[in-house]
Amino acid sequence: MSQAIPFVDLRTQYQQLEPQIRERINAVLDHGRYINGPEVDTLEAQLAEFAGVDHVVACSSGTDALLIPLMAWDIKPGDAVFTTPFTFIATAEVIALLGATPVFVDIDPVTFNMDPAALEQAIAKVQAEGRLTPKAVIPVDLFGLCADYTRLEPIAAKHDLVILEDAAQALGARLGDRGAGAFGHAAATSFYPAKPLGGYGDGGAVFTNDAALKKIFKSIREHGMGDHRYTNVRVGINGRLDSLQAAVLLVKLAAFPAELEGRNRVAAWYADKLKTVKTPVVPDGYYCSWAQYSVLSDDRDAMMAKLKAANIPSVIYYPLCLHLQPAFAQYGYSEGDFPNSEAASRTIFSLPMTPFLTEEQVSRVAEVLNQG
Ligand SMILES: Cc1ncc(COP(=O)(O)O)c(C=O)c1O
CATH class of the missing domain: 3.40.640.10 (Type I PLP-dependent aspartate aminotransferase-like (Major domain))
Known part of the structure; x- marks a missing residue:
């Protein structure tokens, strides 16, 4: 492996x-x-x-x-x-x-x-x-x-x-x-x-x-x-x-500006190489610090399983919206109240994101996801 x-x-x-x-x-x-x-x-x-x-x-x-x-x-x-x-x-x-x-x-x-x-x-x-x-x-x-x-x-x-x-x-x-x-x-x-x-x-x-x-x-x-x-x-x-x-x-703060550049370099490689998932959008005028690199797919479970088989970690942020959390049941919300949030929670997953990933590593992640 x-x-x-x-x-x-x-x-x-x-x-x-x-x-x-x-x-x-x-x-x-x-x-x-x-x-x-x-x-x-x-x-x-x-x-x-x-x-x-x-x-x-x-x-x-x-x-x-x-x-x-x-x-x-x-x-x-x-x-x-x-x-x-x-x-x-x-x-x-x-x-x-x-x-x-x-x-x-x-x-x-x-x-x-x-x-x-x-x-x-x-x-x-x-x-x-x-x-x-x-x-x-x-x-x-x-x-x-x-x-x-x-x-x-x-x-x-x-x-x-x-x-x-x-x-x-x-x-x-x-x-x-x-x-x-x-x-x-x-x-x-x-x-x-x-x-x-x-x-x-x-x-x-x-x-x-x-x-x-x-x-x-x-x-x-x-x-x-x-x-x-x-x-x-x-x-x-x-x-x-x-x-x-x-x-x-x-x-770490002294090293942070260079790390932010590294994160943005990695994000640009992902955006370029990923073909089968919806990659994140950074609107004009925004600069992202890439705490997570989160993508969308209707086929999330299969995508995450392929990554796991290739020894590549991925995580779902967030699998359950806050209005549906048991801790907030008292506020009386129900499924369907926030369609965009609920759709994201069903289709989103985050890929490895560090300033130190190499282009070769990003290519490996992309190759696994791009396989039909
Ligand atoms: C959006 C958001 N708000 C608040 C927090 C709380 O931060 P902490 O874990 O340092 O208490 C976190 C992180 O964990 C977060 O991601």
Whole structure:
């Protein structure tokens, strides 16, 4: 059997960056400030520059990076927060955790991101029903492609809704002259190891241009701390990022621009070579960070079986839409409510995507899928 192709390749990256990573980790071991060490401040400053925003608050996961802004905005029972059902559970879970109601909005079938026209309809429906108060929108930059903020931002502004960009999969992506992390009133990203910029454990960050909001994010991250360490002015969480994770991420952030180029090189090879599946579309003006390379096929099971037989991994993101998840049964959705999301969940699968894949490896994947 031919050599396995990795789905995500943390090993090659580690081999390339090992001396710098060990040096950074050793520095933390030497100074011993495992919590709130200087690496965290440095990482926040570098991430702010990278994303083109004024403030970054590093935190313990992408999930907490979504939760913290919602807490800052006092999202609560009776509030409607709009998001898509074709995403990772965390996007809607944080809404439910605060007792607010996730209101799902179907995706565009081509980009897999929130359909702005469907958002307008969902807002109108909630307003007409009068049971919930529309408060916020969480568009997701799925698979590394920014959502359509050009159309989403005016809709949110018109209805006085705050936007929280879920950029967990999209750091490094761009839309026009703005990068992921810079859309909406705040944005969240994840440093889960398999993400385009991943650490060696859980981690995340919140982005904003609003200095007052940043202060609240920092307070919530640290048990609602006030100006004095043991004065608590609000209810918060333990949401800090470890100094060790920040140390690893500093090294990886420096290597990230070259890795993004690598991901785009691999994506271009796939697009060129794949003939029997529908390849992802990157609309004009967008730059994708390729958290996943996801293709569509009506013959998905057979395609994935062929890959497996050839020792090539593939994964389905996402096999069950959030409106059909047992955890969200209380919201009363049913099959057929979001046709584009449901169609994607039935036909989508993701292929190996790392910046280190060779053209020969991509050709091997394509040859297996292109066989009749
Ligand atoms: C779209 C999306 N939102 C949120 C998250 C949550 O991030 P984390 O796993 O770091 O909590 C993830 C990733 O896992 C994600 O893919």
